[in-house]
Amino acid sequence: MNKLFQKVLFLSLLLIPVNTFSQQADFLAPLKVDDGIDVANANNYLDTTLVNALFNDIEAGDYINIHSILVSKDNKLIVEKYFDGYSRDLLHSIRSISKCITAILLGIAVDKGFINDINEGIFNYLPDYQHLKNEENEKITIHHLASMSAGLEWREADISYENENNDETSMYADGDWVGYTLRKRLVSEPGEVFNYSGGVSNVLAAVIQEAVEMPLDQFAEKHLFEPLGIDEYIWRKNRDSTLVSANAGLRIKPRDMIKVGTMLLNKGMWNGKRILSQEWVNRLSSTQVEGGPLGPFTLGYGYMVLVVEKGPDFFPDLKGYAATGNGGQIIWVLPEKNTVFVMTGGNYNSDLSQTQPIEIVMKYLYPSLK
Numbered sequence: 001m002n003k004l005f006q007k008v009l010f011l012s013l014l015l016i017p018v019n020t021f022s023q024q025a026d027f028l029a030p031l032k033v034d035d036g037i038d039v040a041n042a043n044n045y046l047d048t049t050l051v052n053a054l055f056n057d058i059e060a061g062d063y064i065n066i067h068s069i070l071v072s073k074d075n076k077l078i079v080e081k082y083f084d085g086y087s088r089d090l091l092h093s094i095r096s097i098s099k100c101i102t103a104i105l106l107g108i109a110v111d112k113g114f115i116n117d118i119n120e121g122i123f124n125y126l127p128d129y130q131h132l133k134n135e136e137n138e139k140i141t142i143h144h145l146a147s148m149s150a151g152l153e154w155r156e157a158d159i160s161y162e163n164e165n166n167d168e169t170s171m172y173a174d175g176d177w178v179g180y181t182l183r184k185r186l187v188s189e190p191g192e193v194f195n196y197s198g199g200v201s202n203v204l205a206a207v208i209q210e211a212v213e214m215p216l217d218q219f220a221e222k223h224l225f226e227p228l229g230i231d232e233y234i235w236r237k238n239r240d241s242t243l244v245s246a247n248a249g250l251r252i253k254p255r256d257m258i259k260v261g262t263m264l265l266n267k268g269m270w271n272g273k274r275i276l277s278q279e280w281v282n283r284l285s286s287t288q289v290e291g292g293p294l295g296p297f298t299l300g301y302g303y304m305v306l307v308v309e310k311g312p313d314f315f316p317d318l319k320g321y322a323a324t325g326n327g328g329q330i331i332w333v334l335p336e337k338n339t340v341f342v343m344t345g346g347n348y349n350s351d352l353s354q355t356q357p358i359e360i361v362m363k364y365l366y367p368s369l370k
Contacts, residue, residue, distance in 0.1 A: 202243065258340060327348040
């Protein structure tokens, strides 16, 4: 073997671990960019063997249509990985996490005095819908909208969105999202029964918008997006562009989802700035309406978030609260672990939308925490 060949072989062997480390560093030591997010190396916070195993399993096809996975621990982004051509620079549809953003905006409106009492009747803020008020639905308050306990008949969670009998699908077809929802009959006493409804989310958006005397996307930009450094977003609106789709229409970047989760984790603070009151974060993240068991979890419902009251028997401390969205979108805040998990995906209208993120958290991400 001549010396030149030996040198080439030695350099080639050196490149193997270097390339492997570079690939790992891409997601285990996230890039520091000018977006206000602090970063750190995951090796100081996680069992990275589990994280590597997860990404190998995703790339092997064991999990499908995963677009991104991010983890923040102790206010530092420590994992950032994208799949299927997605990247940190692409906006992603967060679907029903838009509801959580709307609940945050409600809190800001309350904090700033635009709304004095969330137990106030909603028709005080709906001047264009007074003709739909009756003795039953006039009992509905802002609190009932935010906690999805308005008592209005609504079928969404138990029927495919591709079915025209799904109320959210019918609401879009109707065009008047608020009117369609308010025309529904009352089937339970407001405040007593949780019923998942994209309609009440849009009624809530209309209430906030009337209270703050500003289009909701402009209010969000001024009081939430700009302070968080979210400078790029798209928020779908209704056909006459008078109301944003508060139930499912927002597109932001996964790193911006981490910002939202971290702000909530820090009781409304972001990089030394108060975005939301601690009182409102506590309200949003605590059970307002009882949920019950869902698989191995015991759940409640806060203000547009699922409250994980108890984890599975093998991980009883896997608690916190989560905003979720169709397709596999999730912001899971774990206050006891000072951690935020974010995922985006494309499993729309599929059971995998929920099962894959939960399995990934239970099998890989949560056990990896040191």
